[in-house]
Each structure stands twice: as C-alpha cells, then as structure tokens.
Amino acid sequence: MSAPRHALVLGATGFLGRWLIVELVSQGVAVTAAVRSVDSARTLEAWLDRHTVTAGVVSAVVDFDSEDLGLPSGTSALEGVTEIYNLAGAFRFGMTADEARRANVISAQRIVGLASRLPDSPRLVHVSGYRVGGQDPTTERSRDRTDDYARLGAYEASKIEADAVVQETAARLGVPFTIVNPATVIGVSTTGEADNQAGLAASVRDLWQGKLAALPGNARVFVPVVTVDYLARFMALVPTLPEAADQSYWVLDDETPGLPDLLTAVGRHYEVAVPRLRIPVGMIKRLPSAVTKADPETLSFMSTERYPTASAQELARRHGLQVPATLPAIQRWADHIAAHRFGESPAGDAARGFTSYAGIRTFGIGDPAAHTVVLPAVPVNADTWVGVAAELPEATRVLDLPGLGMSSGDPGVWSRWMADVAGGREGLHLVGHSIGAAVAVEFASTHPGQVQRLTLIAPGFLQRPAGGLQRLALLTAAYLRFAPPDNLSRTLLGSDAFASTLETSVVDLRRPGVARRIGRLLAAAGRRSTRHDLRQKLAGFQGDVHLVVGELDPLDSTALSELVARNDRIRVSTIAGAGHYPQISHPADLAATIGGLVSVGEVVER
Template identity: 55%
Template sequence: MSDSRTALVFGASGFIGRWLVRELLARGVAVVAAVRSERSYAQLSLWLAAHGTGQQVDHVLVDFDDARLGLDPADRSIGGVTEVYNVAGAYRFGMTINQARAANVTSSERIVIFASQLPSLTRLVHLSGYRVGGQDPAQVPWSSARVEAEYARLGAYEASKVESDAVVQATASKLGVPWTIVNPATVIGDSVTGESEQLLGIAGTIRELRSGNLAALPGGDDTFVPVVTVDYLAAFMALLPTVPSTRSQSFWPLDDATPPLPTMLTMLAKHLDVRAPRFRIPVRLLRALPPGITKAHPETLSFLSSDRYPTSSANDLAESHGLHHPDVTVSLKRWADYLVAHRFGIIPPSAAVRTFTSHAGVRTFSIGKSDAHTIVLPGLPVSAETWAETAQLVGGWVLDLPGLGSSAGSSRDWHAWLESVIGDSRNVHLVGHSVGAALALEYAADHPDIVARLTLISPHFLQTRAALTQRLVPLAWAYFKSVTAVRLAEVLTGNQDQAEKLQSSVADLRRGSARATARLLRGAAQPKRRRNLARLLAQYPGDVQLIVGSDDPLLVDAESVAAVSRDGRPIPVHIIHSAGHHPQLTHAATVARLIHAEARDAGRPPAPPALADL
C-alpha cells in the first residue's frame, strides 16, 4: 500500500464505485468504503474478491439523511484520508424534486462539508455528468423560482445534477476544499469483459433492439450520445489527485469516436444477429409523442442531442499519463454481449460465467468455463439457461446449439460447430439432452479417441415421438412464438413451478428460434432418423449411460440395448422418479449427481420392444 494516499469513496458499492475501488487498490492506494449498510460492504468485498483483488478495504457506514453523514472526522479509519471521491447519488428517472435534490444535491453538499474537516485532505473528486458540468457557482444558492423552472424544464434527475455541480464548486471554494469535477459520458461496461450493472439509457434501447421491440432508430446522423468504459473512467478518476494542475478544474472524459446513435444501434443489431429498424424517428418528433408510443421516459430525451463537449483537456491529461480510450466499437460490442448474456440485469454478475464466443463462424452463447471437462448440449425447446444450475454443479460448460437459444446459425452448422467447440480437447465427457443427445452420440461415434464418456439425457430417439400437432411446422412455430413461460412450464413439467426458469427460453423463442425449434421437432420424429440413431447407440463401443425421467420412459430397456451392443456390456440407465423429459428443470441436483454416477447406480426401466426393432 502507498504510505501517502488513502481514499474515502462514497458510493463504493455502486457500479462506478466498485471499479474505482478496484483501480485505487491496484495503484496501491488504501481505501475506506463509505457504504449505507453492512450488506453493501459484504457485496463489495465479494465483488472485489471475484475480480482478482486480494486486499480488504476498511469501511464506514454513512447516513445521508444526517447533516454530518453519521461520520466523525476524528475517527481513526477516516482521519488519515487524503482524497475523497463522491460517486454516490441517484441515477434514475421519475423522481420528485425533493427526492432528486436530497439524493444528488444535499448529499453532495454534505460530503464537501465533511471533506473540509479532514486534516490531510489533498483532493475531493466529484462525479457529475457530461451534459450538466461547467455550471456557474456564483449563482448558488438557487432561488425557489429557479428550482421550479429548471426542474420542470430538465426533469428532476438532470436538474439535480446541474444544481449539484454548481453547489459542489461553490461550497468547496467557500470552505477551501481542493476539488476536481469529472463529467463522464454514458458509462458502459468494462472494456475487456463488458461487465455492467447500468441498465438505463442506451442499455434500455439495446434491450428493445434485441427483443425486436424497437420500431425505429432514434435521432439522425448528428445525434451524439457519447460513451466511456467504466474501467477507463475509474483509471482517469484515480489519476486526478496525483496531478496538481487538475485542482479546481472540470474534465469531460468521453470517447469522441463514439458513432452517432443510429449508426451505433445498426452496428449492434448486426453484431447481435437481429434486424435493425428500417426507419428513423427525428428527435423533435420523439419529444412530441407520448411516452406510451415512444416507450422512452421523457427525461431521457434531452440526451438525444447533436452537442459536442470540451474533451481536449481530459484527453491530453490521460494520454500524457499513458491512459488511452479502448476501441469504442469493440467495447460497445462486449458491453452488448454482457447485457444480453445476463438478460439485462436479471442474471447477477456473481452467477456462473456467461459469454458469447465464435465457433466455426457461429456466434454462440454459453454458460460456464470453456476449459471444462464436461460439455452439455441442451435439447428442445429450452435454452442453455435451463441447464445453468446443473452445469454449475458438475463444473460443466453448456452451450446453446446453433439456431437455438441465443446462438446464431442453424442446424446445418451443428457438426462443424461441435468440432470447433471441442477443438483440441481430450477425455471429454459429452452430455446431450433430447435432440442434443443425437448430436452428442454422432460426434462420440466419430471421435472415440476424444470422448471419454457419453451421457444421453432423455434421448428423443428412444422415447415416444412428438404428437402430430408438434410435428406440423406451421402449428408448432405459431405455438412457440406465442407461448408464455407459465404455459410452457405446465407442458414440460406438469405445473407452473418452473416458469421463472423458462423465461429466458420463451424470450429466445419469441426473438427468433421458434421456427428452428419447430423444424427440428419434425426432423426428430422421422422414423428413419430415429432407427439410425438407435442402431448407432447399439454399436457405440465407448463408455455411455442414459438418464431419463420416470414420467417419460424409454421405449426400450437396458437389457435390449446390451443384446445388440458391440461388446455385450449393459448400458446403465438412471431413472429419476417423478421427472419428465426435462429433469434439469425439476431435479437439477439429481441430474448433476447422475451425470457422474457409476454403472452400479443404474435402475431398470420396464421391458418394451427391443432396440433393433425401433
């Protein structure tokens, strides 16, 4: 740790605060986190540990409703603080005037007053915003008439940030607090991983784009909504107290290379494999339309502007210290990938690794680590998300097949895709569910030197064929395009208990995989295809086991398989009581245990026709 720098960070457990704390620790700065609760501190500690930070940070509990913040400047953990960072506040729309002023104006003023009482303080760094920075402190305090006028004109959030920018400057100058204000653009995810918890603004527009609900591209060729990655912003802020010339200065750290908003969204649509809207809607018209039509909060529309910002001082400062903006296009794509992979905030950052990669030219969604020994191929009509719990329990890697879930491509890509997925790996345990069992079996038969073990879960070709209505592509397509999570849960499991787990699958079906699912259901029911797969299993010489639910039994028993198998060894069949075709939904832990079960754990289903007769 540095002997000369100790930072007190307000808002340390928030999105920007976490990355700032991580950056300060990486620079050897001792950190005290000012958080609202012990729970917030525990979450911060877990996040830091998950992001490679071994150091512990001290913390104090802050009460923004108290004029003194509930803190004592003489406290031993605070007394040696040399720099204070204020990244606290409320970033949300629809607040009342009183709520916005309390969260963003009064709290900021109290932090400045508190900072003035710290004997070792060298700098206060305040986070403002790119459209609100550079206010005139001579006009503080605002009259009640101006408050009403500005908050009505700008909206509560933006007006409170404008007012707080002026209040911080005025209060700091009056009390002799050395200050620097940072006015960042829209803060997007980490430039390497895309990680972000910020879901307002452009993130909301990307969500609408991905779901197919964005009717038109907002703005024109000059609509500039700049961005900055959270790791660049954290590094920039951590740098400021070390440069004396930054005192009493405001800086605009944003990437001037950010493409115009319609261009950005078109680029992201192509990257996300969705269709970009053909039409554009001018900002003036957006502001005139009711929110029910635009699906945008009125307070967000002021950000749709052609304005440019004074970035040269920030850029010169950063570059003189070796800090450069990462490629904005790459950063935007990684951010969008992260948002999609984490279902726009539904899946927390602490969950198993979710990412998009490319295999045989196919953009692929997966959960888990790519070096896992166990690879899971999901079935129909669900996505990899339904296998997340099981895959995590077995330490596996589950991937949406091409054309299904959140993966691009089609079933024509499957074999080349799986070749690329497995690559140079050896001793693979390949797990295939339903239609994924067919692909797993075919690959294992062609690569006995690579697949050490094969697990087939609910192999469709050994079970009752789908109903006629499910084999008619137009009917099945229409059904999957409109089915709800509750209804799908009832169909797949017999009750509504698993509806939440199926939300992502339903979203993927509606977004575009419904047609592929319908076609694959028809193909999976073809008698010739089923017979060929059954014979291939009978001839498979490797280590193989079957897992089925008691409510969705095989049409053949293990002894029948052994009778025509190459070496006469019985194939273990594990039966999960009260499970159906999708045991990963209802019995995730049991499925995980059985994936690594020994042959002696196998049960015996009843004895219907022989495998060779199917």
C-alpha cells in the same frame, strides 16, 4: 517524500465506485469505502474478493440524512484522508424533485462540508455528468430552478444544481476540488463486464430481443460512452495533480459513433436484424411514451451537442492514459450484458459469454476447456442447466445449440459446429438432452476417438414418436412464440410451479426465428428414418453410454431392448417422479445420476 494516499469513496457500492476501488488498490492507495449499511459492506467485500481485492479496504457506515454524514470529526475512518470521491447519489428516472434534491444536491453539499473539516485539506473529486457539467456557480446557484425540474425531469435538473452547489460551496469553504463529467459508463474495456442497465443498455436490450422498431435520430445524435476502467484510472489520477485543482473535465470517447450507427454496429455484432426505419428525435419527443416506450427524462440525452474534451484528453496524454479502442470496447460490453441477460441472469458463479465456433456466435456457460459438454433440449435453454452443471464433479460447459437459446446460426450446421466445439480434444463426455442427444450421437459416430462417454437424457429417438400436433411445425412455433412462462411450464412439466425457471427460455423463444426453428426441428425429429439412423449409430458406439430418463417419460421398451442387445456398454438410470425435463424438476437427482458411478448395464432408480 509525499504522504501515503488514503481515499474515502462515497458511493462505493455502485458500478463506478467498485471499479474505482479496484483501481485505487492496484495503485497502493488505502481505501475507506463509505456504505449505507453493514449488509452493503458485506456485499461490497464479496464483490471485491471475486475481483482479487482482498486487502487495503475498510468500510465505514454513513448516514446521508445526517448533516455530518454520521462521520464526525475524529472518526478513525477519516484519519489521513488525502482524497474524497463523491460518487454518491441516485441515478434514477421518475423521482420527485424533493427526492432528487436530497439524493444529489444536499448530499453533495454535505460531502463538501465533510472535506472542509478534515485536517489534511483532501482533494474532493466530484462526479457530475457530460450533459450537466460546467455550471457557473455565481449565476446558477441563486436562480429559481422550478422550470428546470419541470422541463428536464428531476434527475437531470438535480445534477445540474449539484454541479453548481459543489463549486460554490467548495470555493466558499476553501476545499480543493476536481469535477469529472463522464459520458455513459460502459463495461471494462478488456472484458465488457458491467452491471448497470440504464440508458443506452435498454436500447441495446430491445435490439437484442427484436423489440426495437426503429433507430432513434440521425448520425449526428451523439450519446458518448466511456469504459469504466478508463474512467477509474482518470479519476484516480486527478487528485495527484496540482494543475487539476478547481478544474472540470469532460471524460468521454469522442470516437463514439452517432446513436443509430452505434446501435447498427451492435446489431451486426449480435447478428440480429437492425431496423431500417429511423425516427427523428423531434418526432420521438412529440410521441406519447406509451408509443415510444422511452422514459421522457431520457429524451434530452438524444442531442447533437459536442462537449469540451480537449483538457481531459491533454491531461490523459501527458500522463500516459490511452482511451481503449472504441468499437471493440462497445462490442465486449454488448456481449457481456446480453450474456448476463441485461441484469437478470440466473444466480451462479459460472462464467457466461459468447464464443465463435465454426463462425457461429454461441452462448455458453462454464469453462470453454471443460471435457464435459452439455447440449440442451428444446424449447428450453442452457440456463436451465445452471444448477445441475454446478453440482457435477467435473468442469462442465453448457452450450445453446446453433439457432437456439441465445446462439446465432442455423441448426443445419450442427456437424461442423460440434467439430469446432470439440476442437480436436479427446476424452470428451457429451451430455445430450433430447434433441441434444441426437447431436451428441451424430458427433460420436463420426469422431469416435474424441468421445469417451455419452450421457443421453430423454433421447427422443429412443422414445415413442411424438403426437401429431408436435409434427405441425407452424402451430408448434406459434405456441412457443407467445406462450407465457406459466403456460409453458404446464405444457412441459405438468405444473406451473416451474414458471420462474422457464422465464429465460420464454425470453429466448420471443427472439426472432427461434420458435420457428424449434418447430421445424421437432417435426424433423419425428421422422422414422431419422430415428432409425440415430439408433444404428448409437448401437455402434464403442464408448460408455449412460441413458437417463424420467419415470414419467420412459424409453420405448422395444427400442431399448434392441439397443442393449447390440451394445453391452449401455446402462440406464431412471429418476423417480421426473418427466422429460429432469434438470428443471429434479436437478439434484439428475446431477447425482450424471456424476455418480454406475456399473455398466445396471438400472438405477432415483
């Protein structure tokens, strides 16, 4: 009977390290997670808890500046260790040669030394890279690498050196090892979840935001990918296999499309314009980085080379590991990083992602099955509602309207889009803000049996008509397209204090077509016929109606009086000190107002 497995994971807090721990624990492997500080341990524990790993992991603080890593022989965390995973190091461009060597070479050598001191002869699994693996330690270890660091950049040169150093040191000290050379690691194959934003993700971000002027290279330029869960399963397997000792494996998806084709596929999935222009890699390398916006150290990755994947594929086949379908995995990853704003999404635990409603790619936050649905105002987005939605007493879904925020499509399809959002459910509570209030009223008037409550915040059709400038669609669009966050904050809220909250809205307004659509919407919303039609429909609605306004952004008293006279199920709440965007300026008050119990017809001030 084999001894129980005990893994020491160095680099445990990184993207791959965390998912490797999830995989190891799922296989019943005890894990010691090597971290740099107690705070790092707490952060890792919280992440693992969110991913249903609540036992089987202990932490040990390591010191990479110490020869023994701060883990001397006899340390309890090292008892019974059967395998050591070295995922530590620095994946960062722009390092000096000294920084890169300390982070990626010296630390790797010390980890081999640690393995040699442990009594159970643990297998060392070292993560190298698909572009740097396969060095010959007999020739590579002793040569001068000054030219490599100058030519390739400190990161890639240090990884090449580390690959040779690990092999040479392990052979000299009698440490069994397996080197894994992964491609660009993307998100979980089933969900796309990822939080690494370097490399390929930067090009995907530029494509999403309309900043990618041209596609790099031709169809032969190969930047392969591998999903993090498949890589974790492969890494968890190799220490158990005698035949994997002292071997190197290239783990990547050979079906990854050429780089321009990959970006084209992602662009079509995003429903954004894909550049027609292609720039040869040779030309990119000759252009200054100020023009290409590419870090010089990334250019060597734009290569037509292929890699020796046969041994890894055969090993995986023999042991039942199947590479996930390539394009769906890439699309899920692309969706996840876009929905999380490429690592810059506002804080909050609510689910974020894209859903297709009536064929329209829609961004939403919260539970898709929630009966409370928030339809935001313009020119802001769903992210401005994160704080309010989290405080509401019922599950809440916030959606960017078609053509706005991060949703695709066109405002002209709101009717069928909203019908698909509702999905035949009854008892809906629609929270419509400004232009979103119009969408809510339109749907409630045509589907009265599905809508139980309307909460309308600053409904434009019940306020005084906007000024003449707002009706000039082109001028409005031009301003919104280029206004920085502080200017937009002053325009919408009278102060630049809310600039940080509006940063995501500003990013969305920069996306092609969004500002133009908003300009047209605002112009159309001011039409007298539109305003009259919406008032009539609201007056005829038989469910509960709660009007919420800011003290500084009141309703038209005449319009309100006429409405209340025709519909006695209407109540009004006023939020003291607030303007047109209370979810930004007074989120707690707005949440309490929406979620609170207010008698019909009662006027409440907060």
